[in-house]
Amino acid sequence: MDKYKTSNVSFLQFKINNKKLYITVNKINLSNVFQLFIFSGLTICSVSDGFIFGQMSGMVDALRGKENGLSLNDGDISWIASTINATCIFGFVLAGMVTEKVGRRRAIAILSLPMILTWIMLYFAESFAILVASRVIVGISYGGVILLTYVTTAEYTTTKQRAAFVTIVTAVGPSIGTALGHVLSILMHWRTVALIGIIPTTLSIVLPLFWVESPSWLASKGRFEESMAAYRELHGRSEATEVELKLLVNFEKTKQKEFTPNKKLYLSMLEKIILALKQMYFWKISLLVAVISVYRVAGGRILYNTLAITMLQEMTKNSNILMSTLLVDGFIVTGSILPVYLFRKMKTRTLLFLFGLTSNIALIVLSACLYYIPRENVYFAWVCSSLLAFYFIIAYAGPYAVLELLLSELYPLELKSFCTFFYGTFAGFATFLSIKLAPTMFDSMGYHGVFLLNATIVFLCLGYLWFYLPETKGRTLQEIEQYFRNGNFDNDTDLNLEQCESEDLVA
Numbered sequence: 001m002d003k004y005k006t007s008n009v010s011f012l013q014f015k016i017n018n019k020k021l022y023i024t025v026n027k028i029n030l031s032n033v034f035q036l037f038i039f040s041g042l043t044i045c046s047v048s049d050g051f052i053f054g055q056m057s058g059m060v061d062a063l064r065g066k067e068n069g070l071s072l073n074d075g076d077i078s079w080i081a082s083t084i085n086a087t088c089i090f091g092f093v094l095a096g097m098v099t100e101k102v103g104r105r106r107a108i109a110i111l112s113l114p115m116i117l118t119w120i121m122l123y124f125a126e127s128f129a130i131l132v133a134s135r136v137i138v139g140i141s142y143g144g145v146i147l148l149t150y151v152t153t154a155e156y157t158t159t160k161q162r163a164a165f166v167t168i169v170t171a172v173g174p175s176i177g178t179a180l181g182h183v184l185s186i187l188m189h190w191r192t193v194a195l196i197g198i199i200p201t202t203l204s205i206v207l208p209l210f211w212v213e214s215p216s217w218l219a220s221k222g223r224f225e226e227s228m229a230a231y232r233e234l235h236g237r238s239e240a241t242e243v244e245l246k247l248l249v250n251f252e253k254t255k256q257k258e259f260t261p262n263k264k265l266y267l268s269m270l271e272k273i274i275l276a277l278k279q280m281y282f283w284k285i286s287l288l289v290a291v292i293s294v295y296r297v298a299g300g301r302i303l304y305n306t307l308a309i310t311m312l313q314e315m316t317k318n319s320n321i322l323m324s325t326l327l328v329d330g331f332i333v334t335g336s337i338l339p340v341y342l343f344r345k346m347k348t349r350t351l352l353f354l355f356g357l358t359s360n361i362a363l364i365v366l367s368a369c370l371y372y373i374p375r376e377n378v379y380f381a382w383v384c385s386s387l388l389a390f391y392f393i394i395a396y397a398g399p400y401a402v403l404e405l406l407l408s409e410l411y412p413l414e415l416k417s418f419c420t421f422f423y424g425t426f427a428g429f430a431t432f433l434s435i436k437l438a439p440t441m442f443d444s445m446g447y448h449g450v451f452l453l454n455a456t457i458v459f460l461c462l463g464y465l466w467f468y469l470p471e472t473k474g475r476t477l478q479e480i481e482q483y484f485r486n487g488n489f490d491n492d493t494d495l496n497l498e499q500c501e502s503e504d505l506v507a
Helices: 030-064 074-102 104-124 128-155 159-187 190-196 198-210 215-220 224-235 239-256 265-277 280-299 301-316 322-345 348-372 380-409 413-468 477-486 490-501
Strands: 002-005 009-016 019-026
Touching: 030 074, 030 104, 030 128, 030 159, 030 190, 030 198, 030 224, 074 104, 074 128, 074 413, 104 128, 104 190, 104 198, 128 159, 128 215, 128 380, 128 413, 159 190, 159 322, 159 380, 190 198, 215 224, 215 239, 224 239, 239 477, 280 301, 280 380, 280 413, 280 477, 301 413, 322 348, 322 380, 348 380, 348 413
Parallel strands: none
Antiparallel strands: 002 009, 009 019
């Protein structure tokens, strides 16, 4: 018997009566195993993040019902609900500092650790001060982890994989976590649900310690040999992945020449920021991300997840909302899964504008129903719940998925820490205001007025994105950065690919 090997298949050759018989045996592709392990871990991190808001929705609703031993007014409760979105800004700063020093995977583990403390604090909390303190800590931890999951997911994927994996990590995972928190908060006491939150948080701490480091982060630090080894461990050595690897390494080698070598970390980052501030491409990205952030806030993803149980009770005037919650959360999870398929069939711009307009029209119809249909109507509760569920499935299947993907693609590699802090601060403050002011707006404008206002803002954001958002499907992170630097994909992309193909990387 003789044995022959290629890169993907082993051949076993037998001789039977002087006739050759070939048997092919598929080898286990270890790179696929590594990818599955890493993205399972990233998804668990996002489930943990979503669970925070699902549990908080039940907790806020219980506190509004005058929880025994806690005497809180509406102002106190609004602070508890909104504080996490303000303190996550400090998480962005901390994440930027930690990841620049220790890399992506260790930073996720480190920043997930304080969440365990907050779950324990919630279980034993007997005062407003302890509740707010837990929200301050979890906000910092959540802000850092969510920033890193966005960045890391994009960096661990190839061009063909990126849209699907980013959708799973940034949309499907949080949706499942939020739905789980909502349902458990209806079936159990919110303190018990807080203890259950320790499980996904612990996994978020342990699993990243066994990952390979991000090839992009290694390349940005000039550690090109390690970057190439990590990339090949993740993606194998096919022709397509080798071209992407060459583009990554060559692109980062070129940029390294722009900066002074061997500077201290904070001086090196300052030099990169000053250089970026002088270039138009940085401001193009800044304005685009600002509009995306406004869209995400007006679209109500965090607001509706945080106050979902309370909103359903007040809109339907029914305290038994388990079925309504299952309907809405079921549609959210379904809407989060759909983009995994839709990204394969549609371009990102088509998905954004087609589904964005449809979901916005659904929100306007919901606003009209809340305004015109009497609440005494026997069908009122189911009409409102169904319209809200329809809004979520369309919004999650289209605009939410595209916007999350864009936030993982647009930042220049060497400035990701600064950009995520800078833009995240804006988004975190805007989200904080939307949740802090929500009770007052609901009282003064009604749910129909708030929904109509949000729909108007979304229409304005879609108008800007129509003119200034490029099509990023099938583009590497380096090609996207080149577009904002030079105003086109084709010429510079072809140039770099030719350069890549004419150079050989060290094996």
